[in-house]
Amino acid sequence: MAKKRPQRVRDPLHNIIEFGSSEFEQTLWNVIQTRPFQRLRRVRQLGFSELVYPGATHTRFAHSIGVFHTARRLMKIINDAGGGVTHKQDVALAAALVHDVGHGMFSHAFEEVGSELKLKMAKHEHVSDILIRNGEIREAFKAELGSGFADDVAELISRRGPVDLYDAVVSSQFDADRLDYMQRDRLMTGVQNSGIDFTWLIDNLELGEVPVGSDDEQSGSVPTFVLGPKAFHAAETYVLSLFHLYPTVYFHKATRGAEKLFSTIILRMFRLVRDGLIAKTGVPANHPIVLFALDPENIERATALDDAVFWGSLPLLANAEDPLINRFADRLWNRRLLKCLDVYQHIAAHLGAKRGSSPDAVRDSKNRIERATVSVKEAIEDWLSTDRSDPPRLLIDSAVREPYKLFDESKGALNQISIRRKGSGIFDMAELSPVVAALEPFRLLRIYYSEDDKDALKFALKVIEENENKESDHVC
Amino acid sequence: MSVKREREKVAEIVRDAGGQIVGRTRLQKIAYLLELTGQGEGFDFEYRHYGPYSESLTDAVRVASAFGLIEEEEHVAKWGGHYSIYIAKGGGDTRPQSARAAFAKAAAQIGAVELELAATAAYLFEVERCSDPWDETSKRKPDKIGGGHLEKAKEAYRQLSSLDTPRPLPKIA
Numbered sequence: 001m002a003k004k005r006p007q008r009v010r011d012p013l014h015n016i017i018e019f020g021s022s023e024f025e026q027t028l029w030n031v032i033q034t035r036p037f038q039r040l041r042r043v044r045q046l047g048f049s050e051l052v053y054p055g056a057t058h059t060r061f062a063h064s065i066g067v068f069h070t071a072r073r074l075m076k077i078i079n080d081a082g083g084g085v086t087h088k089q090d091v092a093l094a095a096a097l098v099h100d101v102g103h104g105m106f107s108h109a110f111e112e113v114g115s116e117l118k119l120k121m122a123k124h125e126h127v128s129d130i131l132i133r134n135g136e137i138r139e140a141f142k143a144e145l146g147s148g149f150a151d152d153v154a155e156l157i158s159r160r161g162p163v164d165l166y167d168a169v170v171s172s173q174f175d176a177d178r179l180d181y182m183q184r185d186r187l188m189t190g191v192q193n194s195g196i197d198f199t200w201l202i203d204n205l206e207l208g209e210v211p212v213g214s215d216d217e218q219s220g221s222v223p224t225f226v227l228g229p230k231a232f233h234a235a236e237t238y239v240l241s242l243f244h245l246y247p248t249v250y251f252h253k254a255t256r257g258a259e260k261l262f263s264t265i266i267l268r269m270f271r272l273v274r275d276g277l278i279a280k281t282g283v284p285a286n287h288p289i290v291l292f293a294l295d296p297e298n299i300e301r302a303t304a305l306d307d308a309v310f311w312g313s314l315p316l317l318a319n320a321e322d323p324l325i326n327r328f329a330d331r332l333w334n335r336r337l338l339k340c341l342d343v344y345q346h347i348a349a350h351l352g353a354k355r356g357s358s359p360d361a362v363r364d365s366k367n368r369i370e371r372a373t374v375s376v377k378e379a380i381e382d383w384l385s386t387d388r389s390d391p392p393r394l395l396i397d398s399a400v401r402e403p404y405k406l407f408d409e410s411k412g413a414l415n416q417i418s419i420r421r422k423g424s425g426i427f428d429m430a431e432l433s434p435v436v437a438a439l440e441p442f443r444l445l446r447i448y449y450s451e452d453d454k455d456a457l458k459f460a461l462k463v464i465e466e467n468e469n470k471e472s473d474h475v476c
Numbered sequence: 477m478s479v480k481r482e483r484e485k486v487a488e489i490v491r492d493a494g495g496q497i498v499g500r501t502r503l504q505k506i507a508y509l510l511e512l513t514g515q516g517e518g519f520d521f522e523y524r525h526y527g528p529y530s531e532s533l534t535d536a537v538r539v540a541s542a543f544g545l546i547e548e549e550e551h552v553a554k555w556g557g558h559y560s561i562y563i564a565k566g567g568g569d570t571r572p573q574s575a576r577a578a579f580a581k582a583a584a585q586i587g588a589v590e591l592e593l594a595a596t597a598a599y600l601f602e603v604e605r606c607s608d609p610w611d612e613t614s615k616r617k618p619d620k621i622g623g624g625h626l627e628k629a630k631e632a633y634r635q636l637s638s639l640d641t642p643r644p645l646p647k648i649a
Contacts, residue, residue, distance in 0.1 A: 155615075161525025164618075212619045213588075214501040214591075215557075216559050219589045219619055220619045220620070221619075222619050374543075415525070
């Protein structure tokens with residue numbers, strides 16, 4: 001039989017990504033041709049970020065191929081260290097390629113809707129699991145790699161945390177996913193901070209062993225990627241770069257404001273559909289969003305949704321009978337986003353520690369800021385629960401992004417960044433870098449309001465000031 | 477009647493557990509097992525590296541600490557890992573011991589690794605419908621099951637199952 005010819009993809013980040021003539025890489029090429037994978041062309045990596053950064057229109061399709069390419073480079077390090085176990089390696093590389101197939105429209109914005117409505121099919125991990133184990137992707141894997149291969153790939157992804165080095169290629173602090181999206185998002189948004197020294201990091205990556213346990217108990221040790229001593233500063237930059245992408249790109253106030261409009265529209269559509277009021281949504285009864293709302297456990301209906309479907313619906317939604325849907329859809333269609341009041345920044349400016357404060361005063365100040373932030377959020381939520389305006393006069397957005405830390409209760413030891421220090425063993429990044437150790441979580445509480453509704457803004461400011469004054473009275 | 481805030485819920489869990497819980501993993505797993513036995517506070521859990529995990533519980537801990545409802549002490553374990561101790565303001569619950577408090581106290585006495593394994597197996601059975609949740613737990617946590625931890629986890633689970641709870645733990649051990 002004639003040897004199959006290699007296939008090439010021209011990528012803006014990695015340049016040429018080749019799928020070689022081996023049976024395995026040709027199979028992955030076939031997986032890319034499946035409908036679930038091609039659907040990723042219609043799910044943008046950064047959702048609404050292009051409303052802020054016009055270049056950020058890259059898709060999960062391009063990212064997924066980039067993750068595979070990066071995973072292949074990481075795998076070479078394992079192979080060079082003599083750790084090549086072909087099946088596990090192939091499973092991890094395949095998982096790197098298909099790890100995102102379950103993402104819904106606007107990714108995490110849709111997941112938030114799903115979390116509120118308890119929709120399993122809005123969780124990308126769940127959808128990925130079904131898509132990999134069944135249908136076209138399973139068949140593409142099975143044709144050359146056997147019937148159990150798809151299940152092995154799905155199991156690796158569903159573990160939600162690495163248990164060995166191969167898993168760490170797919171999911172860890174230093175995984176192929178992150179190494180790709182950090183660089184790709186920076187390139188496509190055009191932001192000039194958050195650059196990483198990718199080549200140097202990869203060149204200094206070694207294998208090592210770190211202890212693992214739970215709380216105060218050790219349970220063993222596991223092999224992991226370790227950075228050599230010469231990569232210390234590159235690793236420090238890597239941690240800071242990732243953290244900076246949050247305020248700069250992922251948590252940008254306009255992007256988050258658009259996401260709030262989107263999630264509020266979808267929540268209202270679900271309510272109307274469930275109440276039998278489809279006509280008020282502005283879209284026909286056979287529209288993919290309506291069909292999904294009617295049968296949210298149906299995988300076909302879940303995957304019929306993508307960014308393109310939503311954008312294409314907006315002219316119809318902007319003419320909906322429902323006042324929330326028509327106003328918010330019109331805002332998204334014409335990029336007339338709601339105004340933003342950054343509550344957390346307002347409070348931090350008033351209650352933040354003064355210059356020259358003692359460590360105790362700094363700690364006290366942080367607690368005061370946290371209490372005031374929580375109290376403002378609760379007061380506004382209470383007000384919204386009694387105000388009958390439609391659409392609601394204020395939308396609340398709250399989030400916390402933890403920086404890299406010594407321990408994360410949702411992740412494991414393989415999710416830590418380990419550095420080998422010449423002559424003294426392996427350390428956690430945060431043990432060696434005072435800069436990394438000192439990072440504070442990025443916290444946001446923002447309120448979105450209509451430019452016409454000065455009273456709502458006044459109310460929010462009054463609540464903020466009351467709580468700032470209350471906490472100011474508590475100053476030691 | 478005022479609504480109980482998340483921060484108050486987490487502080488009550490710590491109080492019920494005797495006023496102190498050693499470790500974030502223990503706190504998460506105790507809260508999950510309380511949910512599973514019908515004694516919970518309504519926190520949502522999903523599967524993460526250490527098993528059932530609730531992001532909203534983590535948020536509630538941070539807020540409870542800022543409001544002075546619990547105190548968090550950070551420590552370094554002998555093995556090099558980092559862990560926290562949560563102490564409820566005013567110590568443990570002085571009211572006559574409720575079934576929930578008896579359960580939370582018993583769970584808090586279990587080793588962190590065993591409790592993680594037990595809660596994970598329960599989650600895999602309950603949510604992911606695994607027919608052999610202990611086998612699946614072993615596959616997902618190969619670094620945790622050695623040294624007799626898995627057997628001890630099953631024994632701990634049996635002990636918790638024998639306690640009086642509104643809803644029984646799934647019969648998996």
